[in-house]
Structures are given as structure tokens and as C-alpha cells.
Amino acid sequence: MQRTPEPELMLDPEQAQAYAHADFSKPHDRFIHLFRTRCGDPGNVTVLDLGCGPGDICRRFARAFPGCTLLGVDGSQPMLALGQTETRNAGLADRIAYRCGCFPDIDLPEHFDVLISNSLLHHLQDPLVLWQSLLRYGKPGARVFVMDLLRPDSRAQTGALVAKYAAGEPDILQHDFYHSLLAAWRPDEVARQLRDQKLDRLQIEVISDHHYIVHGRLP
Numbered sequence: 001m002q003r004t005p006e007p008e009l010m011l012d013p014e015q016a017q018a019y020a021h022a023d024f025s026k027p028h029d030r031f032i033h034l035f036r037t038r039c040g041d042p043g044n045v046t047v048l049d050l051g052c053g054p055g056d057i058c059r060r061f062a063r064a065f066p067g068c069t070l071l072g073v074d075g076s077q078p079m080l081a082l083g084q085t086e087t088r089n090a091g092l093a094d095r096i097a098y099r100c101g102c103f104p105d106i107d108l109p110e111h112f113d114v115l116i117s118n119s120l121l122h123h124l125q126d127p128l129v130l131w132q133s134l135l136r137y138g139k140p141g142a143r144v145f146v147m148d149l150l151r152p153d154s155r156a157q158t159g160a161l162v163a164k165y166a167a168g169e170p171d172i173l174q175h176d177f178y179h180s181l182l183a184a185w186r187p188d189e190v191a192r193q194l195r196d197q198k199l200d201r202l203q204i205e206v207i208s209d210h211h212y213i214v215h216g217r218l219p
């Protein structure tokens with residue numbers, strides 16, 4: 001099945017609310033668990049979360065790895081506003097900062113030890129923006145850990161995945177999940193993107209019927 005792109009930013013406040021209040025504990029805890037098993041505890045490091053949305057992964061990461069300080073970047077102010085409130089309520093505002101801006105236009109002043117991203121790649125019109133941003137903002141040898149959705153073979157399979165994993169969620173979330181799956185990349189396509197950016201030492205692993213991870217170190 002051919003890829004069908006979806007809008008890049010999640011700017012609609014209703015969409016941001018639904019996303020922020022959805023229960024992503026399973027995939028997001030899995031993100032942390034997989035990071036730990038593939039990369040270990042990174043220690044006292046700076047972490048950039050690209051396309052952080054409402055910051056749920058930033059907060060889980062900060063709790064799991066108490067030595068880290070994080071910057072979450074997203075192009076959607078409604079998403080970040082929800083993230084900032086939750087982060088203050090969680091008592092993590094001294095370790096997690098947020099910045100509104102879009103890759104590749106944003107200009108960050110720092111370089112990071114660890115670069116993480118969940119479910120950004122399939123939103124980007126140009127997927128190379130993610131890999132180029134890692135090279136731009138990672139220190140030499142920085143750790144990279146990216147997770148994203150895997151495009152199914154057919155629309156029928158896509159519908160079946162939505163029914164399997166999002167049946168109890170509000171309509172807007174089911175709609176977004178369906179279209180995100182249609183916009184997702186396949187591992188062979190990601191491998192080509194990595195080769196294009198000379199990042200082919202990063203490893204791609206399919207970890208479920210609808211997710212893959214990309215991990216390793218920058219040159």
C-alpha cells in the first residue's frame with residue numbers, strides 16, 4: 001500500500017486535548033523499556049525530544065533516568081501548553097523545558113548527548129528532516145532512539161489495527177491513528193533514508209505489528 005501523508009503539525013486544540021488525555025502508557029512505557037535495554041541508563045546527560053507533543057515521554061524518561069535533563073520541542077503550542085501544565089504538576093519543571101518551534105526551521109543553541117523521538121517521523125513531509133536534525137543537534141557519538149509506526153500492507157489491515165488497539169478511544173483519536181498508520185514509513189524506506197544521510201550504522205528493529213525502533217550512535 002502506498003503512503004498517504006497526513007498534516008504535519010497537530011495544531012487543533014481539540015485534537016491536542018484528545019491526544020494528551022489518551023492512555024499511551026503501554027507504548028510509552030515500552031519506549032522507555034526498549035531505550036533501557038538497547039542503550040542502558042545514560043547517566044547525567046542532556047536529552048532532546050524531537051516532536052515531544054504533550055511531553056508524556058519526556059516525563060516518563062525523566063522519572064526513569066533521574067540524571068537527565070530534557071528539552072522537548074514541538075511545533076504545536078496547544079500540545080506544549082498541555083505538556084507544561086502536566087510537567088509542573090508532576091514536579092519535573094526543573095528538569096524538563098519545552099520550546100515551540102518546527103524542524104528544520106528552529107535554531108537551537110545547544111548540542112545534546114541523547115536524541116529521542118516518538119511518532120514524529122511519519123508526520124514530516126520530508127522525512128530527512130528528522131535524520132538531519134539528529135546530526136545537527138547531537139554531539140559526536142550521541143545516542144539516538146527513535147520509535148514510530150509501521151505502515152500496514154492494506155487499508156483493511158489498517159482498520160484491523162485501529163480496532164485492535166484503539167477501539168475504546170474517542171473518534172478523533174481513532175481517526176488520527178488510522179491516518180497516522182497510512183502516513184507511516186516501512187523499514188526498507190527508513191533504511192534508504194538512513195543511507196542517504198550516512199546514518200546506516202543505526203539499527204532498525206521491528207518490535208510489534210505496528211511499531212519499529214531505530215537506535216544506535218551518531219558518527
Ligand SMILES: C[S@@+](CC[C@H](N)C(=O)[O-])C[C@H]1O[C@@H](n2cnc3c(N)ncnc32)[C@H](O)[C@@H]1O
Binds near residue numbers: 008051057079101104
Ligand atoms: C503523534 S505526535 C507525537 C507526540 C509525542 N512524541 C508522543 O509520542 O506523545 C507528533 C507531534 O509532532 C509534532 N510535529 C510534527 N511536525 C513537526 C515539526 N516539523 N517540528 C516540530 N514538531 C512537529 C506535532 O505537532 C505533534 O505534536
